[in-house]
Amino acid sequence: MKKLLGYLWATGFVAWIAYATVRWVRESDGWMPALTHLWETLHVDWMLLLIVTDLLVFTIFAIAWLVVDLRRHGASAGRIAAWIGPLFVFGNAVLVVYLLRRPRASHG
Numbered sequence: 001m002k003k004l005l006g007y008l009w010a011t012g013f014v015a016w017i018a019y020a021t022v023r024w025v026r027e028s029d030g031w032m033p034a035l036t037h038l039w040e041t042l043h044v045d046w047m048l049l050l051i052v053t054d055l056l057v058f059t060i061f062a063i064a065w066l067v068v069d070l071r072r073h074g075a076s077a078g079r080i081a082a083w084i085g086p087l088f089v090f091g092n093a094v095l096v097v098y099l100l101r102r103p104r105a106s107h108g
Helices: 002-027 031-044 048-073 077-090 092-101
Strands: none
Touching: 002 031, 002 077, 002 092, 031 077, 048 077, 048 092, 077 092
16 A cells, blocks of 8 residues: 555656646746746745755765665666656656665565
8 A cells, every 4th residue: 555655646746747847838938938037046046046956965865875776786777877867857756666666675
């Protein structure tokens, strides 16, 4: 039941990311105006800059942990890249899925 709830949460979060991204791009009249607005906003809103910086630092730590953990479980470079790529696109929902699929550590 916990795994099912985890997968449902991850799916819902990915749906939210997709919905919010589509709305953001549409309301900005395209990708370039949206990215320009984001860049300009980051330059004038210190709190937003702080939040985005914190998110980037957390993402770097999450990627480092993910790479170490995947290597510990014998993953190839291709498999590692297959987890890191979606992490950038879909955010922490990918970490939830990884944790749900991760082999249990043996205590011996």
